[in-house]
Amino acid sequence: xxxxxxxxxxxxxxxxxxxxxxxxxxxxxxxxxxxxxxxxxxxxxxxxxxxxxxxxxxxxxxxxxxxxxxxxxxxxxxxxxxxxxxxxxxxxxxxxxxxxxxxxxxxxxxxxxxxxxxxxxxxxxxxxxxxxxxxxxxxxxxxxxxxxxxxxxxxxxxxxxxxxxxxxxxxxxxxxxxxxxxxxxxxxxxxxxxxxxxxxxxxxxxxxxxxxxxxxxxxxxxxxxxxxxxxxxxxxxxxxxxxxxxxxx
Amino acid sequence: xxxxxxxxxxxxxxxxxxxxxxxxxxxxxxxxxxxxxxxxxxxxxxxxxxxxxxxxxxxxxxxxxxxxxxxxxxxxxxxxxxxxxxxxxxxxxxxxxxxxxxxxxxxxxxxxxxxxxxxxxxxxxxxxxxxxxxxxxxxxxxxxxxxxxxxxxxxxxxxxxxxxxxxxxxxxxxxxxxxxxxxxxxxxxxxxxxxxxxxxxxxxxxxxxxxxxxxxxxxxxxxxxxxxxxxxxxxxxxxxxxxxxxxxxxxxxxxxxxxxxxxxxxxxxxxxxxxxxxxxxxxxxxxxxxxxxxxxxxxxxxx
Ligand SMILES: Nc1ncnc2c1ncn2[C@@H]1O[C@H](COP(=O)(O)OP(=O)(O)OP(=O)(O)O)[C@@H](O)[C@H]1O
Ligand SMILES: [Mg+2]
Numbered sequence: 001x002x003x004x005x006x007x008x009x010x011x012x013x014x015x016x017x018x019x020x021x022x023x024x025x026x027x028x029x030x031x032x033x034x035x036x037x038x039x040x041x042x043x044x045x046x047x048x049x050x051x052x053x054x055x056x057x058x059x060x061x062x063x064x065x066x067x068x069x070x071x072x073x074x075x076x077x078x079x080x081x082x083x084x085x086x087x088x089x090x091x092x093x094x095x096x097x098x099x100x101x102x103x104x105x106x107x108x109x110x111x112x113x114x115x116x117x118x119x120x121x122x123x124x125x126x127x128x129x130x131x132x133x134x135x136x137x138x139x140x141x142x143x144x145x146x147x148x149x150x151x152x153x154x155x156x157x158x159x160x161x162x163x164x165x166x167x168x169x170x171x172x173x174x175x176x177x178x179x180x181x182x183x184x185x186x187x188x189x190x191x192x193x194x195x196x197x198x199x200x201x202x203x204x205x206x207x208x209x210x211x212x213x214x215x216x217x218x219x220x221x222x223x224x225x226x227x228x229x230x231x232x233x234x235x236x237x238x239x240x241x242x243x244x245x246x247x248x249x
Numbered sequence: 250x251x252x253x254x255x256x257x258x259x260x261x262x263x264x265x266x267x268x269x270x271x272x273x274x275x276x277x278x279x280x281x282x283x284x285x286x287x288x289x290x291x292x293x294x295x296x297x298x299x300x301x302x303x304x305x306x307x308x309x310x311x312x313x314x315x316x317x318x319x320x321x322x323x324x325x326x327x328x329x330x331x332x333x334x335x336x337x338x339x340x341x342x343x344x345x346x347x348x349x350x351x352x353x354x355x356x357x358x359x360x361x362x363x364x365x366x367x368x369x370x371x372x373x374x375x376x377x378x379x380x381x382x383x384x385x386x387x388x389x390x391x392x393x394x395x396x397x398x399x400x401x402x403x404x405x406x407x408x409x410x411x412x413x414x415x416x417x418x419x420x421x422x423x424x425x426x427x428x429x430x431x432x433x434x435x436x437x438x439x440x441x442x443x444x445x446x447x448x449x450x451x452x453x454x455x456x457x458x459x460x461x462x463x464x465x466x467x468x469x470x471x472x473x474x475x476x477x478x479x480x481x482x483x484x485x486x487x488x489x490x491x492x493x494x495x496x497x498x499x500x501x502x503x504x505x506x507x508x509x510x511x512x513x514x515x516x517x518x519x520x521x522x523x524x525x526x527x528x529x530x531x532x533x534x535x536x537x538x539x540x541x542x543x544x545x546x547x548x549x550x551x552x
Contacts, residue, residue: 052453081455091450095469104464105454157455 003066004029005161005192006051011060013043013050013216020046022216024060026209028161033193035203035224038213039239044196045088047213048163051194052085065160081109084154085163088170090146092138098125098149099134105157117156124152128182144175148182155186162186164195168202200243204228212236324514331515334507338516341503342523345489348421348499352489353482355425360432365462367433368440381433388430393488397423401495420492428485435477439470476539483528483535490524500524 004027013021020043028034036044049055051062053069053076062070069079093101102124103117112120125131128148138146147167154162164183168176180202187193187206197203203210203224210227212220212235220233231237275283312318366374366381388396400423405414413419443466451461493502500520507516 054449054453077455077457080453083453085453087446087450089446091446093447093450093465093469095472105456108460108464109455154454 002030005065006194007063007066008051009061009063011047011050011062012058013046013055014058020216021050021057024216024218026211026218026221028192028194029208030192031190032208033187033195033206034209034211035207036194036196036211036213037198037200037203037227037239039242042213043216044213045165048085048165048194048196052083052163053079054085081157082160083163084157084159084161086147086150086154086165086167088166090138090143090150090170092146092150092153094138097135097137098130098141101138101149102153102156105153110157121152121156124156128152128185142175143171144178147171147175147179151179151182151186155191160192162191162193164193164197166196166198169198198243200228200240212239214239325518327513327515330511330513331519334504334516335519337503337507338500338520338523341498342500342520344417344497344499345486345524346527348417348424348489348492349482349486352421352424352428353485355421356428356432356485359425359429360436363429363433364436364440367437385430385433388427389434393423393427394491394494396427397491397494399423400426401492416495416497417492420495420497424485424489424492428481428488431481432478435474435481436470439474440466442473443469472542472545476535476542479531479535479538483531486528486531487524490520 006028008024008026011021011024012019024047026034036047038044046055050057057070060070061068064079064082068074092098093104096104099118099121102121103114106112106117106120107114122131122134125134128151130145130148130152133141133145133149138149141149147170151164151167167183168179171179176199180199183193183195183202184206193206195203195206207224209221210224211218212227212231212233214235220227220231220236227236228240231240363381363385366377367385369378397420401416401419404412404419447465447469448461451465452458456464490499490501493499493505496502498506500523504516504520508514
């Protein structure tokens with residue numbers, strides 16, 4: 001059996017007295033997508049931030065390709081180079097053109113020449129239908145286009161694992177689809193991903209495994225069909241019922 | 250058709266229907282509107298000109314016809330004498346320019362360093378952070394004139410060998426010390442306005458702490474603080490005139506010498522005009538930069 005890309009072991013995280021993550025364990029095999037669902041405040045963003053080492057965990061460990069990235073002597077910059085993260089609020093660099101947003105990390109972090117970095121960036125922009133936006137500043141783009149640029153920016157460094165945190169919740173419904181289809185394409189191409197989302201329909205389409213997070217604990221996990229259609233736990237049922245009522249299923 | 254979707258265009262009301270893809274010609278409605286706007290602008294300009302002539306002309310008339318005007322113009326506006334001493338004042342102004350250039354480069358470098366130290370969180374820099382804070386608090390809080398006197402007369406009084414008592418160097422030093430404190434604060438405030446998510450995005454792409462600063466945080470911070478920095482530059486140019494109290498022969502000192510020789514104040518007016526020739530264009534430029542940066546922030550700020 002091959003080793004999973006990501007392995008999270010009994011991770012715990014608290015902010016002061018508030019325990020945000022408790023005994024979180026799961027693993028993500030290569031080329032698969034693990035989707036976290038759960039109500040607001042259940043700890044989804046915190047989990048992704050911990051994996052990306054933007055936040056420090058209080059207990060447990062996280063392994064990337066079998067290497068403990070939460071070890072005291074782990075090289076944070078090196079770990080981050082293997083991880084891509086896309087945020088809910090895009091966080092593009094407003095003072096740089098789209099193309100420069102994308103080529104910054106390949107050039108400065110990976111030391112790729114400007115010509116090659118640009119060539120790769122244009123290939124990615126082409127593939128996601130954004131070629132004509134390369135020379136624009138981010139604020140000239142629609143929300144959906146900005147988010148797709150943010151996705152391209154994080155895959156331009158060819159990460160081992162891509163973390164996507166509610167990447168569509170700042171977008172209106174029409175734009176959601178173009179972003180989701182971008183993620184679906186990535187999934188088909190074999191990108192390994194961990195996602196947090198409120199879009200259950202989307203979760204069903206891309207997830208290999210769905211985890212339901214409730215007050216910082218994984219209450220239930222399984223295939224999308226198991227969790228989304230035949231949940232066992234009362235909390236999961238309750239959550240899905242509320243999502244259903246809000247018209248998101 | 251009865252179940253038409255959307256509103257039909259009201260082509261009979263004079264406004265041509267919008268023609269997608271075809272060449273666009275302004276409708277009669279728009280042509281009229283433009284003509285009306287043009288007319289209104291012309292009228293506004295005329296009103297502005299006429300009222301300016303009245304107000305400014307009236308004020309000038311009052312000044313010139315007042316009983317003190319003769320002695321006033323003899324004392325301050327003796328142009329013949331002014332032109333005579335002008336070369337000396339311009340020569341002195343060269344010192345102000347040189348001082349400004351040297352000081353602004355030094356202030357830029359030191360100000361940026363102090364801003365970076367104060368915004369860093371590295372534990373190794375903790376003592377420097379404290380020192381930088383004290384420095385900024387002290388030198389922003391005392392008049393520059395005092396700093397000039399302390400440095401310009403105080404340092405030579407120490408009589409330490411190897412330490413300069415060249416007043417020009419000491420004067421520059423005093424200016425740099427004071428303005429570094431101001432500029433450091435301006436730059437620091439710029440850095441603090443950049444949202445932490447920008448740094449997080451940079452770091453998550455694998456950029457180092459230094460690279461995130463260099464490529465993401467500082468370029469944005471500098472854009473925001475360009476207008477206040479230009480303001481400080483204007484203030485710096487003016488304040489270089491203060492070094493004259495140390496005996497540096499700058500424009501102010503040259504004017505002072507010329508004036509005391511003849512008991513006429515025209516040289517001071519000449520010096521003032523020379524300063525204005527530099528500071529007014531710079532101030533206009535600052536205004537324009539500020540306006541542009543506000544426009545840019547309004548364009549992006551909403552999202
Ligand atoms: N920096 C912080 N300091 C203190 N508490 C925090 C911090 N960040 C998050 N929390 C708390 O941690 C809990 C989980 O937050 P988190 O953002 O991970 O939730 P989430 O599942 O992503 O919610 P949402 O769906 O609304 O994005 C919340 O109760 C929140 O108040
Ligand atoms: Mg969240």
